[in-house]
Amino acid sequence: MTQIQKKTLAQEVAERLTEGILNETYSIGDQLPTEPELMKVYGVGRSSIREAIKILSIKGVLSVQQGVGTFVVSKNVQESLEIQMSNAEIEEVEEVRSLLESKVAAKAALNHTEAQLKTIKEYLDLRNKFAEENMALECYQADINFHLSIAEACGNKLLKEIYKIASRQVLRVFESSHKNNTEAFRISQKLHAELYEYIRNRDADNAALIAEKIIHKLL
Structure with missing residues (x-):
């Protein structure tokens, strides 16, 4: 049977982070909070945070520097149709x-x-x-x-x-x-x-x- 597909926690977090970048809560060059801090902010586990960061890294929005942190490197991210629909x-x-x-x-x-x-x-x-x-x-x-x-x-x-x-x-x-x-x-x-x-x-x-x-x- 056809079921409405639910977004994963990682996708939800990626969308929230995207919104933060678009409204300049996080500006280009800013370092994101640590994983434990992000876990508290979004109420999810470490794996969801890591997957969300991976999603945005693939899109070229974030850059993960090993041993240093995760940085915002681009605002050139277009809201997905789903995000726009959910905010409509x-x-x-x-x-x-x-x-x-x-x-x-x-x-x-x-x-x-x-x-x-x-x-x-x-x-x-x-x-x-x-x-x-x-x-x-x-x-x-x-x-x-x-x-x-x-x-x-x-x-x-x-x-x-x-x-x-x-x-x-x-x-x-x-x-x-x-x-x-x-x-x-x-x-x-x-x-x-x-x-x-x-x-x-x-x-x-x-x-x-x-x-x-x-x-x-x-x-």
């Missing part, structure tokens, strides 16, 4: 997902495999189960995974990856908009079932139309 306003995340949804659904209708269709149906059923039981977080996650499994089936790797990044931020949108309630998800289950049927029947035009309806009802 909820309305911006909603807009990105809205723009992607119909295209992803249409391509999934044309390109899905039977195995992918089975996964989509499994998440559709889980979404319904959790919505009926008012298990909010589980319902929100099942909904996200339903749409992610459609993205997996779309056949466009780049489109799928962009959609995945947007979807990682959707949970905070749901938590903010729906306040631990599943009523809107119960109401929209019929539309989701229709979307599944259009994808199953390889009806790209109607899949796109229903996907657009869904996104405007739930966001």
Whole structure:
């Protein structure tokens, strides 16, 4: 089954360090705090700190001088799309997902495999189960995974990856908009079932139309 991929602790630390460099908490030429100090600052173990430093060293942002320390050598680091998305306003995340949804659904209708269709149906059923039981977080996650499994089936790797990044931020949108309630998800289950049927029947035009309806009802 498709799952939202979680960032590692090292990736989280690398992003936090990157933010510090971009906002000049650490300037070019500055020596980073020692590993034990960084462990305290970020609340992670030594291996995560070392991996984060390795990530930024490969990017040419940090330089590790054995026996001396780790220094900031460049600010020429572009924020990843994922960092930008995580820092975006909820309305911006909603807009990105809205723009992607119909295209992803249409391509999934044309390109899905039977195995992918089975996964989509499994998440559709889980979404319904959790919505009926008012298990909010589980319902929100099942909904996200339903749409992610459609993205997996779309056949466009780049489109799928962009959609995945947007979807990682959707949970905070749901938590903010729906306040631990599943009523809107119960109401929209019929539309989701229709979307599944259009994808199953390889009806790209109607899949796109229903996907657009869904996104405007739930966001």
